[in-house]
Amino acid sequence: MLTYDLTKAKGPLYLFIYECIKKDVNNGILKADEKMPSKRLLAENLGVSTITVENAYEQLIGEGYLYSVEKKGYYVAKIRENQAGKKEEAQRRAILMPKEMPEDIYDFSANQTEPESFPFSVWAKLTRKVLASGKNELLAKSFSGGVRPLREAIAGHLSSFRGMSVAPDQIIVGAGTEYLYGMLVKLLGRDKTYCLATPGYGKTADIYESCDAKCVFIGMDEMGLRSDELESSGADIVHVSPTHHYPTGITMPVSRRYELLSWADSDKERYIIEDDYDSEFRLKGKPIPSLQSIDTRGRVIYLNTFSKSLSTTIRISYMVLPVELTERYYRDLGFYSCTVPTFEQYVLASFIDEGYFEKHINRMRLYYARKRKKIFEIIESIFSEDECFAVEHDTGLHFILKVNTKLSDRELEERLYKRKIRLQSLISFYREPVPDKHMFMLNYSGLDMEKLPQALEIVKKIAIEGESG
Amino acid sequence: MLTYDLTKAKGPLYLFIYECIKKDVNNGILKADEKMPSKRLLAENLGVSTITVENAYEQLIGEGYLYSVEKKGYYVAKIRENQAGKKEEAQRRAILMPKEMPEDIYDFSANQTEPESFPFSVWAKLTRKVLASGKNELLAKSFSGGVRPLREAIAGHLSSFRGMSVAPDQIIVGAGTEYLYGMLVKLLGRDKTYCLATPGYGKTADIYESCDAKCVFIGMDEMGLRSDELESSGADIVHVSPTHHYPTGITMPVSRRYELLSWADSDKERYIIEDDYDSEFRLKGKPIPSLQSIDTRGRVIYLNTFSKSLSTTIRISYMVLPVELTERYYRDLGFYSCTVPTFEQYVLASFIDEGYFEKHINRMRLYYARKRKKIFEIIESIFSEDECFAVEHDTGLHFILKVNTKLSDRELEERLYKRKIRLQSLISFYREPVPDKHMFMLNYSGLDMEKLPQALEIVKKIAIEGESG
Numbered sequence: 001m002l003t004y005d006l007t008k009a010k011g012p013l014y015l016f017i018y019e020c021i022k023k024d025v026n027n028g029i030l031k032a033d034e035k036m037p038s039k040r041l042l043a044e045n046l047g048v049s050t051i052t053v054e055n056a057y058e059q060l061i062g063e064g065y066l067y068s069v070e071k072k073g074y075y076v077a078k079i080r081e082n083q084a085g086k087k088e089e090a091q092r093r094a095i096l097m098p099k100e101m102p103e104d105i106y107d108f109s110a111n112q113t114e115p116e117s118f119p120f121s122v123w124a125k126l127t128r129k130v131l132a133s134g135k136n137e138l139l140a141k142s143f144s145g146g147v148r149p150l151r152e153a154i155a156g157h158l159s160s161f162r163g164m165s166v167a168p169d170q171i172i173v174g175a176g177t178e179y180l181y182g183m184l185v186k187l188l189g190r191d192k193t194y195c196l197a198t199p200g201y202g203k204t205a206d207i208y209e210s211c212d213a214k215c216v217f218i219g220m221d222e223m224g225l226r227s228d229e230l231e232s233s234g235a236d237i238v239h240v241s242p243t244h245h246y247p248t249g250i251t252m253p254v255s256r257r258y259e260l261l262s263w264a265d266s267d268k269e270r271y272i273i274e275d276d277y278d279s280e281f282r283l284k285g286k287p288i289p290s291l292q293s294i295d296t297r298g299r300v301i302y303l304n305t306f307s308k309s310l311s312t313t314i315r316i317s318y319m320v321l322p323v324e325l326t327e328r329y330y331r332d333l334g335f336y337s338c339t340v341p342t343f344e345q346y347v348l349a350s351f352i353d354e355g356y357f358e359k360h361i362n363r364m365r366l367y368y369a370r371k372r373k374k375i376f377e378i379i380e381s382i383f384s385e386d387e388c389f390a391v392e393h394d395t396g397l398h399f400i401l402k403v404n405t406k407l408s409d410r411e412l413e414e415r416l417y418k419r420k421i422r423l424q425s426l427i428s429f430y431r432e433p434v435p436d437k438h439m440f441m442l443n444y445s446g447l448d449m450e451k452l453p454q455a456l457e458i459v460k461k462i463a464i465e466g467e468s469g
Numbered sequence: 470m471l472t473y474d475l476t477k478a479k480g481p482l483y484l485f486i487y488e489c490i491k492k493d494v495n496n497g498i499l500k501a502d503e504k505m506p507s508k509r510l511l512a513e514n515l516g517v518s519t520i521t522v523e524n525a526y527e528q529l530i531g532e533g534y535l536y537s538v539e540k541k542g543y544y545v546a547k548i549r550e551n552q553a554g555k556k557e558e559a560q561r562r563a564i565l566m567p568k569e570m571p572e573d574i575y576d577f578s579a580n581q582t583e584p585e586s587f588p589f590s591v592w593a594k595l596t597r598k599v600l601a602s603g604k605n606e607l608l609a610k611s612f613s614g615g616v617r618p619l620r621e622a623i624a625g626h627l628s629s630f631r632g633m634s635v636a637p638d639q640i641i642v643g644a645g646t647e648y649l650y651g652m653l654v655k656l657l658g659r660d661k662t663y664c665l666a667t668p669g670y671g672k673t674a675d676i677y678e679s680c681d682a683k684c685v686f687i688g689m690d691e692m693g694l695r696s697d698e699l700e701s702s703g704a705d706i707v708h709v710s711p712t713h714h715y716p717t718g719i720t721m722p723v724s725r726r727y728e729l730l731s732w733a734d735s736d737k738e739r740y741i742i743e744d745d746y747d748s749e750f751r752l753k754g755k756p757i758p759s760l761q762s763i764d765t766r767g768r769v770i771y772l773n774t775f776s777k778s779l780s781t782t783i784r785i786s787y788m789v790l791p792v793e794l795t796e797r798y799y800r801d802l803g804f805y806s807c808t809v810p811t812f813e814q815y816v817l818a819s820f821i822d823e824g825y826f827e828k829h830i831n832r833m834r835l836y837y838a839r840k841r842k843k844i845f846e847i848i849e850s851i852f853s854e855d856e857c858f859a860v861e862h863d864t865g866l867h868f869i870l871k872v873n874t875k876l877s878d879r880e881l882e883e884r885l886y887k888r889k890i891r892l893q894s895l896i897s898f899y900r901e902p903v904p905d906k907h908m909f910m911l912n913y914s915g916l917d918m919e920k921l922p923q924a925l926e927i928v929k930k931i932a933i934e935g936e937s938g
Contacts (some may be wrong), residue, residue, distance in 0.1 A: 062584035062863070063757045064692070064722020079724050095638045095792050098799045100612070115607070118678070124600040140784055143569070169564045175644040175784070182651065186679050194559040206804050210655050212681075225531070253533015257550045288532045313607055315644070323564050335675050339644035339808055344784040353560040366689040394531065 001037055001045050013048055014055035020229060021056065025065045025076055026140065032078035036066060039074075044047055058218045094108050100421075109424040111312075111398070112446035117364060118311040122356050123347065130346045138343045144334045146318070149443060150345040153352035154318055161358070162279070164293045164302070165370035166320050167199025177275065177305045177317040178207050181338070182437035186317070187212040187329055188237055188271060195235030197225045199429035201246040204275075214340060217431045220245070224252035227259035237271050238264070242291055243279040247429045247441050251395060262301035271325075272300045280309045280361050283369045284394040286445065298322030306348065308397070308445075309361060316340050366399065368445070375444055375452065382456045387464045390442070397445040405463035409436045415462050421455055470506055470514050481522035482517055490525065492543055494534045501547035505535060510545075545778040571889075576926045578893040580781075580867070581915035586833060587780040591825050592816065599815045607812045613803045615642025617789070619814040622821035623787055630827070631748070632772070633762045635789050641798060644808035646744065646774050646786040647676050652805070653770065653788070656798055657706055657740060664704030666694045668898035670715045673708060673744075686900045689714070693721035696728040706740050707733070711760055712748040713865035716898045716910050720864060726760050733768035740794075741769045749778045749830050751861040752838045767791030775817065777866070777914075778830060785809050785817055837866065837914070844913055844921065851925045856933050859911070866914040869895065871907060874932035878905045884931050890924055 002021070009016035020201035024030040037045070039053040046053070057074060060066040067077050130138070137147070145151065151168035158164040174180045181204070185194075191212045196205055198217040208215050212218040218229040225240055238260065264270040275292045281289070292302035305317035313455055338345075351357050376390055379401070383389070391400040401423075405412050409425035416423050461467040471490070478485035493499040506514070515522070526543055529535040536546050568580075606616070614620065620637035626631040650673065654663075659682045665674055667686040677684050684800055687698040707729065711721035733739040743760045751757070761771035765923070774786035779825045790798060807814075820826050825880040845859055848870070852858070860869040874881050878894035886891050895908040930936040 045685055056755060058863075062720060062751075062753075064724050064726075077722065077724055077726065095636060096796050097638055098803050112844060120600055124597060127596055127600070128593060131596070133591055167564060169566055175648070176806055178805055179644070179648070179808055184531075190681060203804055210805075212659060222570055251531055251533075253546060255546055257533075257535055258548065284527060284531075315806070315808055315810045327565050333679060334567050336647055337645055337784070339648055341784045341810070341813060344810060344813070394527075 002042060004294075006046060006048070014052045014059070017046070017048075017053065017056040018059045020359045021060055022063075022065050023056060025060075025079060028208045030076045031078055034076045036074035036076065051171050052286065067249070083364050086299050092192075094339040104419075104446070105420050105422050106451055107422040108401075108447070108455075109422060109441040110446055111443045112311075113308070113312045114446050115311075117367065118313070119356065119360055123351065126347045126350045126354075127343075130301060130343050130350065138346060144330070144336050144338055145171065146338050147342060147345045147349070148351040149353075151318075153349040157352050157357065158320070161361075162276075162290055162293065164290060164320070166292075166302075170320050170323065171318050172321060172326075173316065173318045173338060173340055173345065175315045175317075176307065177277070177303055177375060178203070179339055180303060180317055180319050181207045181328075182211055184273065184335065185213045186333060187325065190214075192233050192236040193271070195230065195233055195238040197240065197245065198431040199247055199426060200219050201429075202429065203243075205431075208239075220248065220250065222250065224250050225256075225260075227256055230260075230263045236267075236269055237273060238400045239273040239275065240291070241277060242286060243276050243282070244393070246277075247398065247400065247426060249393035249396060249399055251288060251393060254294075257294065261295055261297070261299060268300065271322075272299055272301050276302060277305070278308050278396045280366055281397055282395040283365060283372065292320060298324055301325065309364075310357070312446075314343070314344075314348075327389065371444060371449065372399075374449065375442075375447070378453055378456060380451065382460055383464070385461070391439070398441060398443040398461075401440045403440055403459070403463050405438055406466065407441075407463060409438065412463055414461065414469070417460070421458055423459065471511060472514060475515060475517070483521045483528070484516065486522065486525040487528045490529055491532075491534050494529075494548055499545045501545055503545045505543040505545065521799070571599075573707045574709065574886075574889050574891050575917070575920055576891040577870075577911040577914050577916070577924075578891060579915055582777070582781045583915050584777075585782075586836065587782070588825065588829055595816045595819045595823075595825075596812075599812050599819065607815060611809055613683065613799070613805050614640065615807050615809065616811060616814045616818070618822075619818040620787075626821055626826065627789070631745075631759055631762065633759060633789070635771075639789050639792065639795050640787050640794075641790060642785065642787045642807060642809055643705065644786070645776065646746070646772055647672070647787055648808055649772060649775065650676045651680055651786050652798075653742065654682045656794065659683075659707040661738070664699065664702055664707040666709065667900040668716055668895060669900075670710075671898065674900070680691050687720065689717065691719065692725040693719050694725075694729075696725055696732060697872045699729075699732045704738075705738055706742060708742040708744065709760075710744045710746060712745050712757060712861070714752070714835075715746075716869065717894055718860070718862035718865065718868055720757060720862060723763075729760065730764055730766075730768060733764075734766050739768065740791075743769050743771050745771060745773045747777050747865045748773070750834060750837055750866055751864040752834065752841065755848065761789060767793055768813055770794065771919075777789065778833075779826070781915075783813075783817075785813065795915075818934075840913060840916075840918065841868075843918065844911075844916070847922055847925060851922065851929055852933070856929070860908070867910060867912040869908045870911045872909055872928070872932050874907055875935065876932060878907065878909075881932050884937070885928065888927050890927055892928065923929040 004017060004020040006013060006016065039050050039057060043053045045052045057066060061068060064077055066074050068074050072421065073160050076289050111170060148168065150173060151171040152336065155168045158166055174183065190211055193214045193216055194208050195216050195218060196219050205208060205215050216233045216235055219234050222247055224242060230238060240259055252371050260272055264272050276290055290302060292300040302320040306314045379388060379390055386404060388401060388403045391402055393399060409427050411424055413423060424441045426437050426441065427434050473486060473489040475482060475485065508519050508526060512519040512522045526535060530537060533546055535543050536537060537543050617637065619642060620640040623640050624635055624637045625637055643652065654677060659680060661905060662683045662685055663677050664685050664687060666689050674684050685702045685704055687702050688695050693714055699707060711726055729741055733741050741760060745759055759771060761769040771789040772786065775783045841859060848857060848859055855873060857870060858873045860871055878896050882892060882894055893910045895906050896903050
């Protein structure tokens with residue numbers, strides 16, 4: 001008869017008995033198909049209640065260490081010779097995690113938003129309101145494309161702010177633009193060829209390529225992506241940011257836009273993906289019409305994000321699909337759940353509907369215009385125009401800094417990094433090797449103004465005055 | 470000289486002038502490369518300030534309708550013959566949206582959670598607290614795998630609740646299990662063969678297939694997925710839910726678990742994906758150790774979600790990767806941003822750290838145990854055991870209802886649907902055609918108890934008493 005020393009039990013007795021039997025099964029002390037004592041007998045033997053043994057047996061049965069045969073009793077299950085018994089526990093070794101950039105680096109190319117600019121109190125108020133409403137819809141399974149009120153709010157925003165007329169049904173909400181790129185590859189097919197500009201935002205290509213989609217790259221002229229090379233590139237899909245190209249800052253003129261549309265128009269499987277990521281921040285004049293709004297043939301997929309316009313922490317983006325693709329989306333991918341939490345969707349919908357988003361944009365636009373101006377002033381106060389100047393485009397949250405250095409771009413980058421400054425050369429954004437341009441990225445949305453003069457002085461010392469860093 | 474009737478202007482004058490010139494360029498009234506009047510001249514002619522014309526010109530240049538030549542003046546840009554000019558505006562046709570299930574359907578297979586069960590007030594309190602903290606980290610770009618405090622909280626939970634010892638660095642947080650499946654295909658490769666059980670949760674296969682990954686299906690016996698068929702199936706990756714298989718409810722015994730591990734162990738590119746989606750709701754005994762916790766060779770990828778344990782609306786899931794795959798993840802996919810909003814991650818971290826999650830689980834477990842018992846009682850009060858009974862497994866949020874009907878399963882489904890009841894036959898969960906089993910899915914987590922007796926009465930009338938529906 002099985003006997004265990006119950007004085008060693010630290011927790012519930014049934015667990016202790018369960019552990020003892022399990023150990024005996026694993027060690028082969030209890031053999032496969034051996035009959036176990038009845039619950040009553042074992043209970044008497046151990047001096048515990050039958051319920052205690054019953055609980056232990058049930059757990060052992062649940063885990064497959066014992067099995068029961070009706071009207072006969074309990075038996076030991078056959079446990080295969082296994083990893084645990086035969087091999088030593090693998091040593092857990094230290095995980096090689098990616099190095100995060102040290103926090104004390106002054107990063108000219110970081111594209112975060114400023115924490116202070118996020119309308120915390122309003123957001124908190126609306127969150128409270130939405131949660132307090134305790135609506136059942138908050139917890140209902142969300143529709144694949146996003147909750148209706150948010151899609152309506154976005155359609156309204158696009159109409160008043162971008163002059164775009166889209167049906168809420170054409171809008172698909174997702175947790176970030178990167179996620180939506182992935183969905184687009186599923187929707188359009190990974191057998192298609194995706195065309196991107198070089199130079200460009202490297203992550204976009206990384207994402208397409210991580211989805212195993214074929215990418216081709218074509219160059220740019222002063223009007224943006226060279227549309228005359230599209231035909232020979234074999235592209236099916238072209239990905240552009242006509243409002244404000246990253247990193248060059250070029251705004252694509254209307255004539256080039258129509259060239260893209262003509263190209264897309266000539267084959268029913270050609271599409272243009274228009275990523276309008278910081279269009280809210282055109283700082284002069286009124287926003288330029290989107291490609292989507294001048295497209296009459298359903299060739300343009302429009303994307304935008306609230307991560308830029310509201311805060312980096314908000315993971316809500318959306319795409320506007322042409323009618324045909326909307327239907328294809330719901331047919332082929334409609335089983336996907338929406339990746340954005342339902343109540344955050346409601347909070348954002350209120351934020352837009354109650355006018356806070358427009359106010360926020362207007363406030364931020366003014367704020368950024370002043371910040372930009374101030375940065376130009378600081379640059380001018382430190383450098384002569386021959387040494388360094390900002391290549392201006394009146395839009396968006398970054399611009400290019402031309403630095404007349406005698407160093408190679410890489411050399412300058414490295415010397416500055418040693419001085420805890422990250423300044424990224426434009427050549428990093430090209431797919432192909434290109435000669436030095438002495439042009440550098442300046443993302444100013446999250447730039448610390450207080451430390452800017454000091455950082456630029458260091459740039460001057462190293463880039464212009466030849467200090468060795 | 471250009472002349473426009475400014476009395477027709479409704480908004481700012483510069484916008485009106487801009488619109489007029491744009492129209493003339495589009496219509497060909499202003500020809501490509503034609504010289505425009507100087508700002509001063511046009512201003513005089515229209516009787517407006519030079520600034521007004523300047524603003525209009527700037528907008529036109531920004532959009533590419535005009536171009537300027539230094540020291541010479543402004544010229545009309547060449548706009549290609551285009552869509553807009555040549556073709557009629559495409560008619561926007563109605564979008565064929567997927568039919569949503571009518572709200573008045575009593576759905577036995579819906580897998581939502583009950584809205585009332587969500588701890589609204591605590592969640593709201595923590596959200597307020599996190600937002601009020603206004604920490605900069607809230608708005609910092611989030612680390613690809615999720616914020617550290619959440620990963621630590623999850624590791625702690627897994628240790629105390631599941632007896633799993635994992636490093637926070639092995640945990641990757643994402644917006645839903647579906648999203649993580651997609652990332653796994655990217656990580657492991659879509660050239661791999663993914664093996665799933667039939668019957669099974671159809672959506673899992675849909676997701677793998679929408680990622681163009683090859684799926685194979687193998688059958689089950691009473692211990693779960695037939696491990697003896699794995700070798701010949703050509704599988705590289707096997708996807709299982711050993712704690713509680715959907716839809717059969719089978720808990721995989723330890724011996725079968727070790728068989729899976731042995732299979733995976735024999736090739737370094739073989740992995741087991743363990744989806745532990747409702748393991749928190751084992752209603753008797755203590756939870757069964759996960760496959761991950763008995764794996765000593767780094768072959769198991771563990772997944773779980775808060776959408777089941779907390780609320781359907783929360784889109785936070787996570788996976789625990791073996792050390793080697795963690796490193797591969799950060800090397801190949803670390804450029805992806807985390808899809809879960811940063812501050813929601815902090816709220817969940819507090820929710821776990823402050824003990825609310827454990828309390829919630831314990832409360833819900835009791836609640837579900839009672840609900841389940843009550844459902845069994847109602848079934849027994851309406852049906853004799855010959856007519857209908859619940860196939861019991863003491864775990865999770867669904868079980869199988871055996872209905873001894875003379876109708877075919879499809880016929881019963883259809884007749885019930887006409888009576889606004891959705892009862893899904895087990896045969897729907899098979900990939901291959903199978904004979905009727907008269908077994909039906911009963912998901913009870915979100916089931917409306919008040920209407921249950923009435924719904925079961927209708928099932929009885931149609932399934933047993935042969936009413937035509």
